[in-house]
Amino acid sequence: MRIALLTHRHSRKGAVVASALAARGIRPGLIVCEQPQIAPATARLRALILERGARALTDKLLSRLGASSRAEPPQSSASGLMLDAAGWAEQHAIALLDLPDLISAASLDRLRSEAIDLMIHAGAGILRAPLLGIPRLGVLNAHMGVLPRYRGMNVAEWAAWEKGPLGATLHWIDPGIDTGRIIRIVPVARQGISNIAALRKAVDEAQTAALADLVAQMVASDQAPSAEPQRREDGRQYFTMHPQIARLLEQRLAQSA
Amino acid sequence: MLASVKTAARHALDCRPWVAGHGAYLLHQVSGRGPIDETGALDDAAMRAAAGWLAAAQDSQSDGGFSGRYKLASGWSSSYPETTGYIIPTLLKLADHWGEPQWRDRAARAIDFLLGLQLADGAFPGGEVLENRTRPSPFNSAQILHGLTHWARSTGDGRTAAAAARCAAWLMSVQDADGAYRRHFYLDVAATYAAHLSCWLAEYGDAFGDSAALASAERHLDWVLARQDKATGWFDLAGFTEDQHRDRNAYTHTIAYTVAGVLTTSLILKREDGIAAARQAAEGIMRRLELSRRLPGVLDWRWREVEHPQCLTGNAQMALIWFALTRHDGDWRFANAGFKALDLVKHAQLRDNANPGLAGGIGGSDPVWGSYIPKALPNWAAKYFIDGLLEKRGLLQEAASNP
Numbered sequence: 318m319r320i321a322l323l324t325h326r327h328s329r330k331g332a333v334v335a336s337a338l339a340a341r342g343i344r345p346g347l348i349v350c351e352q353p354q355i356a357p358a359t360a361r362l363r364a365l366i367l368e369r370g371a372r373a374l375t376d377k378l379l380s381r382l383g384a385s386s387r388a389e390p391p392q393s394s395a396s397g398l399m400l401d402a403a404g405w406a407e408q409h410a411i412a413l414l415d416l417p418d419l420i421s422a423a424s425l426d427r428l429r430s431e432a433i434d435l436m437i438h439a440g441a442g443i444l445r446a447p448l449l450g451i452p453r454l455g456v457l458n459a460h461m462g463v464l465p466r467y468r469g470m471n472v473a474e475w476a477a478w479e480k481g482p483l484g485a486t487l488h489w490i491d492p493g494i495d496t497g498r499i500i501r502i503v504p505v506a507r508q509g510i511s512n513i514a515a516l517r518k519a520v521d522e523a524q525t526a527a528l529a530d531l532v533a534q535m536v537a538s539d540q541a542p543s544a545e546p547q548r549r550e551d552g553r554q555y556f557t558m559h560p561q562i563a564r565l566l567e568q569r570l571a572q573s574a
Numbered sequence: 575m576l577a578s579v580k581t582a583a584r585h586a587l588d589c590r591p592w593v594a595g596h597g598a599y600l601l602h603q604v605s606g607r608g609p610i611d612e613t614g615a616l617d618d619a620a621m622r623a624a625a626g627w628l629a630a631a632q633d634s635q636s637d638g639g640f641s642g643r644y645k646l647a648s649g650w651s652s653s654y655p656e657t658t659g660y661i662i663p664t665l666l667k668l669a670d671h672w673g674e675p676q677w678r679d680r681a682a683r684a685i686d687f688l689l690g691l692q693l694a695d696g697a698f699p700g701g702e703v704l705e706n707r708t709r710p711s712p713f714n715s716a717q718i719l720h721g722l723t724h725w726a727r728s729t730g731d732g733r734t735a736a737a738a739a740r741c742a743a744w745l746m747s748v749q750d751a752d753g754a755y756r757r758h759f760y761l762d763v764a765a766t767y768a769a770h771l772s773c774w775l776a777e778y779g780d781a782f783g784d785s786a787a788l789a790s791a792e793r794h795l796d797w798v799l800a801r802q803d804k805a806t807g808w809f810d811l812a813g814f815t816e817d818q819h820r821d822r823n824a825y826t827h828t829i830a831y832t833v834a835g836v837l838t839t840s841l842i843l844k845r846e847d848g849i850a851a852a853r854q855a856a857e858g859i860m861r862r863l864e865l866s867r868r869l870p871g872v873l874d875w876r877w878r879e880v881e882h883p884q885c886l887t888g889n890a891q892m893a894l895i896w897f898a899l900t901r902h903d904g905d906w907r908f909a910n911a912g913f914k915a916l917d918l919v920k921h922a923q924l925r926d927n928a929n930p931g932l933a934g935g936i937g938g939s940d941p942v943w944g945s946y947i948p949k950a951l952p953n954w955a956a957k958y959f960i961d962g963l964l965e966k967r968g969l970l971q972e973a974a975s976n977p
Contacts, residue, residue, distance in 0.1 A: 370606030478906060553905075556864035559913040560612045561970060562906060569977045 318434045318536050321347040323419065323456070324402040328440030331402030333521075334459075335439070337529035339409065343536055347431055348406045348413045351441045402440065420445050435535065437528070438490060446492040454541045456490040457532070459524035461517070463502055464488060465552035468495035473520045474513055475555045478566050483507055483516070485524030487531055489544055494554060498544035503527040511574030512567055589646040589942075589949055595929025596646060602924045603941040610921045612913075614970075621963045623925040623934025624956040625668055625677075628661065630930035631953050632680055638687035642702045643952040644931035646942070652704035655691055656711070657954045658684050659698075659718030662725055664957050667964055685725050688718055689737055695747075696740030700758075712748055712755050715741055716771035723778045735782070742778045745771070746790045753793035763816070766798045766809040767828040769835025776839040788843065795839045798832070799851055807854030808875035809833070822875040825946050826888025829859070829873060834895050841902065849902065856895050860911040863892075868918055871939060871946050883944025886922055886936050889915040890958035897965045909969055916962050923959075 320338075322345050324331030335345055355361075365373045406413040414431075416424045419441060428451050436456040438444065449456055462472025464486040476483050484504040491497035503523045510516045531542065558566070591597045611617075631641040631650070639653025640661055662681045669677035692698055693710055698718045700711025722738035725731060748757045754764040755771060772794035779787030801810045812832045813824035833855045840848025858877040863869045869892065871885035893912035900909040922940040927933040936955035938947025947955075 366605050367607055368609055372606075475907075553907065554861070555907060556860075556910065559910045561614050561913055562910060562973075565970070565973055568974070572977060 318539060319346040319432060320435045320437065320532065320536075321345060321349050321428075321431065321433045321452070322402070322437050322439045323349050323351065323444070324440035325353050325442075326350045326401065326403040326415070327353075328402045330440035332400045332405035333439075333525055334437060334528065335402070335405050335409070335411070337525045338532060341529050341533040343529070343532060344409075345411055345437075347433065348402055348411050349419075349428070349436075349441075350402060350413060350415050351419050352415070352417045354418075354442060419448050425451065435532070437532065443494070444490055449490060449492065454535070457500075457528065458488055458490045458495075458497070459528040460486045460488060460495055461520045461524060462486065462495075462555075463504075464495055464499055465547040467555060468552045469555040471558040472555050473516050474558045474563060474566055477507075477510075477513075477516055477570065478558070478562065483510075483520065485520055485527060487524075487527055488547075493549070495552070496547055496549060498546050500542050500544045501527060501531060507573075509574060510570060512570050513563060516570065585943055585949070593646075593929070595927040595932045598927055599646075599924055599929070599932045599942075603943070607921055610917050612917055614966075616920060617963055617967065619925060620920045620923055620934075621960055623923065624936065624960050624963075625934075627930070627934035627936075627951070628664075628953060628956050628960070629680065630933075631956075632683070634931070637703070638683035639703065640684065640953045643938070643947060643950040644935060645950040647949060650931060652702045653687065654702045654953065655688060655698055656700070656714035656717045657952075657957065659688060659714075659721035661953065661957045662721030664960050666724060666728055668960065671964060681725060684721070685731075685734055688721065689733065692737055692741070696737075696742075696744035697758075698741065710744075710758055712745055712758050713768060713771050716745055716774040719745070719778055720774040723774070723781050727781055738778060739782070739784075742775060742784065742787050745775055746786060749790055749794065753795075753797035755794070761816070763819070764797075764811065765813070765819075765828075766801050766811045767813075767824075767831040767835070768794065769798045769809075769833075769839065770831035771835070772798075773835040773838035773842075776842045780842045791839050792843055792845075795836065795843070795845065795848055798836055799848060802851050802855075803875055806876055807851070807856075807858045808877070809836075809855065810875075821880075823872055823880045825872055826859070826869055826885045826892060827946065829855075830888050830891030830895060833859075834891060834898075837895060837898055841898070852895070853899055853903070856892070856899055856908065859892055860896065860908060863911050863915060867914075869915060871944055881945060883946070884918065884922070884940040885944070885946040886919050886938065886940050887952065887955035887958050888946075889919050890936075890955065890962045893962040894958065894965060897962070897969055900969060906973075909966075912962065913966060916959070916966060919955075919959050919962075 322331055322335060403413060418424055425447055434453045436452045438456055438458040462476055463482045463484045467476050484502055486502050487500040489497040505519050505523050510519060589596060589600055591600055634641045634650040635653045637653050640658045641650040642654030643651050645651060662684055665677045665681040669675060697710030698715040699706050699709055700714045719738055719741045722734050726735040726738055750756055755768045756762045756764045772791040775787045776791035809832045811819050812829050813819055814828060818824050833852050836848050837852035862877045869884055869889050870879035870881060871883050872881035874880050893915040896908035896912035900906055919936060923936055925934055935951035936959050938950055938952050943949055
C-alpha cells in the first residue's frame with residue numbers, strides 16, 4: 318500500500334505520525350509538504366506598523382541584517398521525535414515532495430501521478446474536495462476531539478471546559494470541517510490531567526497511536542475500515558479558545574487533578 | 575493617482591490634525607497600538623477611560639444630555655436624546671459596579687433632560703436637539719423608553735414611570751396592523767432593526783405588567799421573524815438604506831440591533847422560535863469573526879464581508895448578544911467570540927490623549943475614516959463597549975466561582 322503523509326516542512330506532527338508508523342513497520346512512500354500560506358508582505362508590514370509603530374520597520378531591518386550574519390543551521394536530534402517532517406524524511410530517506418499548495422491543477426496532477434493508495438493528514442492545511450478523490454482509499458485524519466460533537470479548533474480544551482467526553486476520532490476527510498465518516502473514537506481518561514499541556518499531550522498521544530494502529534490494520538488487510546457517516550446537525554464547530562477562558566480552564570484542571 | 579492624493583489630503587484636513595490630540599489620535603489609527611490585549615489586563619482601564627469619555631460627552635453640553643458624537647472636523651455635537659436614553663442603564667450599572675454615586679447623578683441629569691423633551695403625545699424627537707425638537711421618532715423614543723424604564727424601576731420615580739407609560743402608549747399607537755413600524759420611519763419603509771424598538775416595549779410591559787405592550791412587541795417579533803432567511807439566519811431589511819435592503823447587507827450596528835431585539839423580546843416572552851432565530855444569526859456572525867479574526871463593518875446575507883473597516887459599536891453590541899446566548903444556552907463558544915470582539919474594540923481605543931473628546935472614546939469605525947460614523951466617536955460605541963466589559967466581567971466571575 319502506497320502511503321503519503323500530507324504535511325509541511327516544519328511540521329512536528331508530520332514527524333510524529335511518521336515515527337509512529339515506522340514503529341509499526343510501516344514506511345510512508347512519500348511525504349508531501351505544502352508550502353505554508355503566508356499573508357502578503359504588505360499586509361504583514363501593515364500589521365507590524367499598526368502594532369509597533371514606524372520604528373518596527375528599522376528594528377526589523379536591523380534584525381534581518383543581524384540574523385543573516387548569525388544564521389545557524391536548524392537543530393537536529395538523534396531522536397526522530399524532535400525532528401520536523403523534512404528532517405524526518407531526510408533521516409529516513411523517504412521521498413519528499415514540495416508543493417506550493419494542495420489545490421492547484423498542477424499540484425493535483427503531480428499527486429495523481431504518484432498512484433497513492435492512502436493519504437494521511439499530518440499537519441497540512443485545510444484540504445479541498447479535488448484532492449480528496451486522488452488516493453484510492455481516501456484521506457485519513459486524526460482529530461483531537463470526539464466527533465461529531467467537537468469539531469474545529471482547541472476541541473480537547475473545549476471538551477474539558479464543557480465537561481464533555483475527552484478523546485480523539487479517526488475519520489475520513491470530506492469537504493467539510495471534521496464532518497467526514499467516523500472510523501473510530503478513542504476515549505481519553507480525565508484522571509491525572511492537571512493542565513492544558515497535559516490534556517493536549519494525552520489526547521495527541523492517543524490519536525497518534527490509534528492512527529498508526531489503524532493504518533497497520535489497513536496495510537495488513539489492504540482494505541478500508543468501516544465508517545459511520547456524521548450528521549451535520551449532531552456537532553458544533555469550535556474555534557480557538559480565548560486566553561481568558563483557557564486561563565480559567567487551567568485553574569479548573571489544576572483543582573480537579 | 576493625483577485624485578487619490580487629493581482625497582487623502584482632504585480627509586486629513588477634515589480631521590484637523592493641528593487641534594490638540596487629533597494628531598496623536600490619527601497616528602493611533604495606523605501605528606503603534608501595541609499587541610491586542612487578550613489577557614484582560616487592560617479591561618478596567620479601558621472601561622474607566624470609556625466612562626470618562628461619556629462623562630466628558632455629557633459635560634460638553636449644558637442641558638444634561640449626552641453629546642451624540644465627537645467629530646474630528648468640528649468637535650462635540652449637540653445632545654442626542656435617543657442615546658442619552660439608553661446610556662442611563664449603563665450609568666446605573668457603573669454606579670453599582672464602582673460604588674460611585676456620581677454616575678447615578680449623571681443619570682438623573684439625563685432623565686431631567688429627556689423629560690423636558692417629551693412631546694405632548696408621549697413621543698420623543700428623533701435626531702440631535704440642535705437639528706430637531708418636534709418631529710417624533712418611534713425608534714428613538716423606544717431607546718429612551720428603555721432608559722426611563724430602568725430609571726423608574728431603580729428609583730421608583732413616578733414622574734418617570736408616567737413618562738414611560740405615555741411613551742409606550744404612543745409607540746403602540748403608531749404600530750401598523752401587521753406588526754410593523756412604518757409611520758415616522760425614513761420614507762415610511764419598515765426595517766427589521768426596529769426589533770430594537772419593540773424589545774423595549776416588551777421590557778416595559780414586563781416591568782410594569784402592561785399586557786398590551788407585551789402583545790404589541792410580540793406582533794412585531796412575528797413580523798421580524800417572517801423576514802428571516804432560514805438558510806443563513808440573515809434578517810432582511812436590517813440595514814439603514816434602500817440600497818442596503820436591496821443588496822441584502824447592513825452595518826453590524828443595525829444587524830446587532832435586529833438580533834438583540836429579537837433575542838431580548840424572545841427571552842421576555844419565552845419564545846423559543848425567536849431565541850433560535852437569534853441564535854442562528856449570532857452563530858453565523860460568530861463564524862465570520864472567528865474565520866476573519868475581526869468583524870467587518872458591513873456584512874451581507876451570507877455573513878460575508880462587504881466593507882473591511884470594523885464598525886466598533888457593532889463589535890460591542892454583538893459581544894452583548896453572544897454573552898446573552900452564553901447565559902441562556904451555556905454555550906461558551908459565544909462568550910469566546912464576545913471576548914475577541916471586545917479585544918478588538920479595546921485595541922482601537924486610545925486611552926491617553928490631551929483631548930477629552932478623544933481620550934477613551936470609541937470611534938465609529940476602525941480605522942476612524944471607515945464609512946460608519948466617519949471621522950467621529952459616537953457616544954453609543956462607548957456605551958456598548960462599557961456594557962460589554964461589564965457583562966464579560968460578570969460572566970468570568972460566575973465561571974470562576976462555579977467551576
